[in-house]
Amino acid sequence: MLPQKAVAVSAPGKVLFAGGFLVLDRRHTGLVFGLNARIHVHIEPWLDVPTALTETTILVQSPQFLDARWLYEVSETRNDDHAVVNVRQVRDHPDYTQTANKFVETTLLYTLTYLAHVSKEIGASLKVTILADDDYYSQSTETSKRPTAVQSNFTQFGVKLTDAHKTGLGSSAALVTSLVSALLAFHATRSGVESSLEHQTIHNLAQAAHCAAQGKVGSGFDVAAAVYGSCLYRRFTPTILEAVGEPTTLGFSERLHRCVDDLEMDRKWDVEVASRAVQIPESLLLVMCDVDCGSETPGMVRKVLQWRKEQAGQADLLWNALQQGTDELCQELRRLAQHEGIESEEFKGLADIISTVRSLVREMSTKSGVPIEPPVITELLDYCTALPGVVGGVAPGAGGYDAVALLVKNDGEAVQALQQRLGGWKSHSDTGATIGHVKLLGVKQEKEGVRLEDVGSYAGWV
Numbered sequence: 001m002l003p004q005k006a007v008a009v010s011a012p013g014k015v016l017f018a019g020g021f022l023v024l025d026r027r028h029t030g031l032v033f034g035l036n037a038r039i040h041v042h043i044e045p046w047l048d049v050p051t052a053l054t055e056t057t058i059l060v061q062s063p064q065f066l067d068a069r070w071l072y073e074v075s076e077t078r079n080d081d082h083a084v085v086n087v088r089q090v091r092d093h094p095d096y097t098q099t100a101n102k103f104v105e106t107t108l109l110y111t112l113t114y115l116a117h118v119s120k121e122i123g124a125s126l127k128v129t130i131l132a133d134d135d136y137y138s139q140s141t142e143t144s145k146r147p148t149a150v151q152s153n154f155t156q157f158g159v160k161l162t163d164a165h166k167t168g169l170g171s172s173a174a175l176v177t178s179l180v181s182a183l184l185a186f187h188a189t190r191s192g193v194e195s196s197l198e199h200q201t202i203h204n205l206a207q208a209a210h211c212a213a214q215g216k217v218g219s220g221f222d223v224a225a226a227v228y229g230s231c232l233y234r235r236f237t238p239t240i241l242e243a244v245g246e247p248t249t250l251g252f253s254e255r256l257h258r259c260v261d262d263l264e265m266d267r268k269w270d271v272e273v274a275s276r277a278v279q280i281p282e283s284l285l286l287v288m289c290d291v292d293c294g295s296e297t298p299g300m301v302r303k304v305l306q307w308r309k310e311q312a313g314q315a316d317l318l319w320n321a322l323q324q325g326t327d328e329l330c331q332e333l334r335r336l337a338q339h340e341g342i343e344s345e346e347f348k349g350l351a352d353i354i355s356t357v358r359s360l361v362r363e364m365s366t367k368s369g370v371p372i373e374p375p376v377i378t379e380l381l382d383y384c385t386a387l388p389g390v391v392g393g394v395a396p397g398a399g400g401y402d403a404v405a406l407l408v409k410n411d412g413e414a415v416q417a418l419q420q421r422l423g424g425w426k427s428h429s430d431t432g433a434t435i436g437h438v439k440l441l442g443v444k445q446e447k448e449g450v451r452l453e454d455v456g457s458y459a460g461w462v
């Protein structure tokens with residue numbers, strides 16, 4: 001067995017441009033763009049474990065945040081041929097964070113259980129470092145770049161993770177995907193296998209861990225984007241994951257292994273991730289504006305699904321029309337990408353499709369009583385759309401008061417003009433809700449999903 005070598009992996013964030021709520025149902029699809037805001041995970045053997053710690057331990061640190069050092073003790077027992085892995089957070093030690101990090105802990109448990117089952121060994125103590133690109137959090141003025149020997153792209157946020165304002169780019173899905181991938185790649189280095197990423201294994205395991213940490217089976221579009229980048233996404237049948245059951249129950253490692261390696265003949269993975277169906281032409285830029293407010297997605301999902309159950313007829317009509325909008329959006333973006341440089345750019349068709357999708361979403365808002373495109377966001381989107389060079393925009397994902405996504409001409413001027421005009425923007429109508437400062441995020445569309453990174457780029461942070 002070879003010594004384990006450090007590995008580093010990153011995965012992108014996401015924005016669901018079309019298909020919010022619909023994508024929860026396998027009959028529909030969601031158009032999701034990966035974003036170049038990435039969550040990075042670096043793993044290395046933990047060589048200077050404090051002597052008081054006698055168990056196999058995993059230190060997980062998020063050095064951009066205050067008080068973000070979680071310590072876990074890991075143990076493994078065998079029950080017949082089943083591995084039973086235990087991951088216990090050490091909470092009574094002053095050097096380590098006392099609050100839980102459900103996404104980290106669940107991902108460690110799921111990935112180590114899978115590894116214990118397939119390779120019969122989970123290895124020695126580890127040091128895991130998580131680093132996030134800036135745009136995941138609305139930043140305060142106290143942030144600073146940490147001086148390092150190499151050029152650092154990461155920011156010291158100066159707050160606790162629980163006090164950071166999320167921008168809704170899918171930090172948990174990118175984190176879970178990166179952590180699963182890094183643990184699998186790190187483990188592979190012991191067999192002398194040059195690290196490579198098995199996308200299907202990563203996807204299935206990350207979906208299982210992310211769902212367990214969230215406490216529910218969502219559509220999983222965010223994990224799919226973290227693994228594969230931009231795609232047209234059709235979800236998996238929920239029973240594929242439900243059948244895995246709880247980690248505390250007998251036979252969990254066997255069921256998890258069979259699920260992840262897709263060995264259940266009557267519950268084959270049926271997720272569809274069409275990466276080629278999605279293109280943004282070079283002549284357009286995807287731009288995100290943070291409205292620094294945020295919505296509570298689970299409550300919105302419950303209400304929309306309740307309305308759909310109670311008003312099945314009107315909901316089906318609306319959802320079919322919205323699905324048509326998503327399909328037309330993809331087709332038009334592909335057409336523009338294919339004719340690039342051949343015909344002069346004409347974005348009227350795209351603008352009309354976006355405007356139709358938005359009016360259908362507003363109809364859904366009214367009928368379900370859920371503020372998916374609330375009036376103040378309508379006002380902001382209308383304002384932006386009327387600016388020169390802006391083709392159109394949406395309230396992405398579940399909508400509400402989170403960030404908005406715009407498609408803007410890539411001519412070097414439109415984004416600059418947008419930035420200037422947003423600086424002083426204020427809502428003029430009495431729309432009931434106020435939104436904070438509106439600010440352009442620096443993110444762009446990202447085609448590439450999870451990838452291996454150079455371990456040397458994290459000097460000063462790990």
Ligand SMILES: Nc1ncnc2c1ncn2[C@@H]1O[C@H](COP(=O)(O)OP(=O)(O)OP(=O)(O)O)[C@@H](O)[C@H]1O
Pocket residue numbers: 062101102103104130131132161166167168169170171172173175
């Ligand atoms: N830098 C980080 N270090 C450690 N854990 C993190 C980090 N960023 C996010 N997390 C984990 O992800 C959780 C946030 O996930 P959540 O699903 O609430 O938000 P999100 O995925 O960013 O947003 P959304 O689902 O709206 O796109 C945190 O509570 C923490 O457990």
Ligand SMILES: C[C@@](O)(CCOP(=O)(O)O)CC(=O)O
Pocket residue numbers: 015016019020021022023024168218219220221297301396397398399
């Ligand atoms: C409402 C929903 O379709 C999208 C939620 O997206 P977001 O978390 O707002 O980016 C839920 C889901 O797909 O899991």
